[in-house]
Amino acid sequence: MQGGLRVFLSHGTMVKDAILQRIRMVNPLLQPAAFSRFQSVTTARMEEHGFEHTTIADILKGKGKSADGSWLWCTTDDTVYDAVKSMTQHNVGALVVVKPGEQKSIAGIITERDYLRKIIVQGRSSKSTKVGDIMTEENKLITVRPDTKVLRAMQLMTENRIRHIPVIKEKDMLGMVSIGDVVRAVVSEHREELDRLNAYIQGGY
Numbered sequence: 001m002q003g004g005l006r007v008f009l010s011h012g013t014m015v016k017d018a019i020l021q022r023i024r025m026v027n028p029l030l031q032p033a034a035f036s037r038f039q040s041v042t043t044a045r046m047e048e049h050g051f052e053h054t055t056i057a058d059i060l061k062g063k064g065k066s067a068d069g070s071w072l073w074c075t076t077d078d079t080v081y082d083a084v085k086s087m088t089q090h091n092v093g094a095l096v097v098v099k100p101g102e103q104k105s106i107a108g109i110i111t112e113r114d115y116l117r118k119i120i121v122q123g124r125s126s127k128s129t130k131v132g133d134i135m136t137e138e139n140k141l142i143t144v145r146p147d148t149k150v151l152r153a154m155q156l157m158t159e160n161r162i163r164h165i166p167v168i169k170e171k172d173m174l175g176m177v178s179i180g181d182v183v184r185a186v187v188s189e190h191r192e193e194l195d196r197l198n199a200y201i202q203g204g205y
Helices: 002-010 013-026 032-049 056-067 080-090 112-120 150-160 179-201
Strands: 073-075 094-099 102-111 164-169 172-178
Touching: 056 150, 056 172, 056 179, 073 080, 080 094, 080 112, 094 172, 102 112, 102 164, 150 164, 150 179, 172 179
Parallel strands: 073 094
Antiparallel strands: 094 102, 102 172, 164 172
8 A cells, every 4th residue: 555655646646637638538529728728727626625735634523533532542551462452452553652641642652563563573472561662652753733734644654654643733632543544535535526527527617
């Protein structure tokens, strides 16, 4: 998936070009001058409404209650075994780590990758190792703000080879966004852009 995302980011305009090419094929009666006007108008509308303007806050709203203060977490004092058990039970790949009694203040993050590299590969015991010993600490975390653009979040995930990214506002934890959330948001916006293009062709604009 990471490779596909990297290609997508490098060729972001290809999707728009492909859509416009498809319109040429479906509606060959469009004259060059008319199509030129169509292309400039639709591009402007894409820039106004398209995925370039979708933010992390939009994703959190879409996730509903699961994104607003009820994200899955563990503490630095929990065992790695308990953290991995929680991931398995909730079918997630990462947990936010907080200090005991400070749920809103993030201390780090623990992922399946941490478990594999720092427990399994090193032959350590997950039942005797604390989460705080293997987590990625807060000062090394890649984070985003609610107003971060979705494409920027996707770029950060791809460049840093991570699948989960905490959402922070003024040092408070607001939620967690996964690569799946980001991809779904981009796909959804592409569908909406295609609908707008079809509406334009049919006289909807």
